[in-house]
Amino acid sequence: xxxxxxxxxxxxxxxxxxxxxxxxxxxxxxxxxxxxxxxxxxxxxxxxxxxxxxxxxxxxxxxxxxxxxxxxxxxxxxxxxxxxxxxxxxxxxxxxxxxxxxxxxxxxxxxxxxxxxxxxxxxxxxxxxxxxxxxxxxxxxxxxxxxxxxxxxxxxxxxxxxxxxxxxxxxxxxxxxxxxxxxxxxxxxxxxxxxxxxxxxxxxxxxxx
Amino acid sequence: xxxxxxxxxxxxxxxxxxxxxxxxxxxxxxxxxxxxxxxxxxxxxxxxxxxxxxxxxxxxxxxxxxxxxxxxxxxxxxxxxxxxxxxxxxxxxxxxxxxxxxxxxxxxxxxxxxxxxxxxxxxxxxxxxxxxxxxxxxxxxxxxxxxxxxxxxxxxxxxxxxxxxxxxxxxxxxxxxxxxxxxxxxxxxxxxxxxxxxxxxxxxxxxxx
Numbered sequence: 001x002x003x004x005x006x007x008x009x010x011x012x013x014x015x016x017x018x019x020x021x022x023x024x025x026x027x028x029x030x031x032x033x034x035x036x037x038x039x040x041x042x043x044x045x046x047x048x049x050x051x052x053x054x055x056x057x058x059x060x061x062x063x064x065x066x067x068x069x070x071x072x073x074x075x076x077x078x079x080x081x082x083x084x085x086x087x088x089x090x091x092x093x094x095x096x097x098x099x100x101x102x103x104x105x106x107x108x109x110x111x112x113x114x115x116x117x118x119x120x121x122x123x124x125x126x127x128x129x130x131x132x133x134x135x136x137x138x139x140x141x142x143x144x145x146x147x148x149x150x151x152x153x154x155x156x157x158x159x160x161x162x163x164x165x166x167x168x169x170x171x172x173x174x175x176x177x178x179x180x181x182x183x184x185x186x187x188x189x190x191x192x193x194x195x196x197x198x199x200x201x202x203x204x205x206x207x208x209x
Numbered sequence: 210x211x212x213x214x215x216x217x218x219x220x221x222x223x224x225x226x227x228x229x230x231x232x233x234x235x236x237x238x239x240x241x242x243x244x245x246x247x248x249x250x251x252x253x254x255x256x257x258x259x260x261x262x263x264x265x266x267x268x269x270x271x272x273x274x275x276x277x278x279x280x281x282x283x284x285x286x287x288x289x290x291x292x293x294x295x296x297x298x299x300x301x302x303x304x305x306x307x308x309x310x311x312x313x314x315x316x317x318x319x320x321x322x323x324x325x326x327x328x329x330x331x332x333x334x335x336x337x338x339x340x341x342x343x344x345x346x347x348x349x350x351x352x353x354x355x356x357x358x359x360x361x362x363x364x365x366x367x368x369x370x371x372x373x374x375x376x377x378x379x380x381x382x383x384x385x386x387x388x389x390x391x392x393x394x395x396x397x398x399x400x401x402x403x404x405x406x407x408x409x410x411x412x413x414x415x416x417x418x
Binding site: 106109111112113115116119122123125126154157160161164165168169172173175176177178179180194195198199201202203 | 315318320321322324325328331332334335363366369370373374377378381382384385386387388389403404407408410411412
């Protein structure tokens with residue numbers, strides 16, 4: 001089904017707005033700038049988005065969803081794993097590839113920058129991304145507990161620890177060092193392997209050493 | 210030894226600058242604003258600090274040092290622990306109390322906001338704080354390994370995992386939710402206890418369950 005004229009305009013607005021927000025920051029961007037960059041009237045921008053906050057929120061939600069949805073599909077599959085250590089490393093690598101996408105990291109920094117003034121943005125970022133993936137992971141770990149492949153009294157806690165062991169270090173580095181701090185493939189593999197090793201030592205039925 | 214007139218002026222500049230930076234952001238603050246708030250001439254500000262970046266860097270270094278130094282003293286003591294589980298929980302609680310100080314968290318957000326433009330700020334923040342505490346922790350874990358109380362092939366990796374299990378979750382939440390997201394005492398205790406339990410299950414000589 002081809003996009004309508006109105007849908008195409010909406011896409012152009014979102015695309016132009018994303019670029020300007022990432023370049024000039026949230027406060028440094030006006031609806032006028034966005035209309036000009038998208039090649040539409042300011043009235044058209046307002047016909048799609050009530051205000052700048054609504055437009056930015058839309059960008060946050062769609063970016064977080066687009067990057068997170070494929071990873072959550074992989075999380076569900078891990079519950080049926082036949083080779084847990086290998087499958088968790090594979091999942092960890094995919095999670096790293098997801099959260100380390102430059103556009104998502106830039107958006108994360110922008111949301112953090114504005115968090116004290118616009119806590120809604122931060123809540124949405126956490127809830128659409130991390131919280132949903134964490135819940136899917138907790139379900140998978142509970143199932144793996146039933147299968148005797150993990151020992152988990154508290155699957156939500158285990159999911160939190162898994163995410164912290166895998167994702168917290170590299171994301172934190174990029175927040176402080178900028179996109180040049182994004183780890184390359186070999187470093188991501190090391191983070192995934194070491195993180196899963198520690199996780200399985202903590203939550204596996206036997207310690208692998 | 211009483212402070213000289215010049216030292217008192219320098220302190221007044223740093224105090225005024227910290228408040229304005231945290232309120233108006235790095236880019237939203239000028240050396241004129243700082244001179245006015247400190248009640249000194251702009252020339253006096255420049256006689257102490259070459260430019261705005263040097264002044265902000267000074268604030269970052271002194272804040273990170275002041276909050277981190279007492280915690281590192283505690284890290285060194287853990288190497289001689291007679292009750293490792295209890296002492297690690299105690300250390301974790303003190304680390305949480307340190308990183309969750311509102312002024313340090315606000316400064317962290319400000320440094321992150323500017324990281325793409327001023328990576329030096331981010332490097333300094335990481336190196337003066339996290340990296341030094343991590344190195345002290347790695348030394349302590351290596352010593353605990355020699356004493357047979359931990360099993361650590363790679364003490365730096367173990368220190369990284371310890372920090373991630375304890376600090377990453379709450380700091381991340383505050384970055385997204387603002388200071389209202391700072392966990393209270395009971396929640397901090399839970400984070401410390403669960404984090405240390407997972408750490409000792411992964412790196413202790415026996416699993417405690």
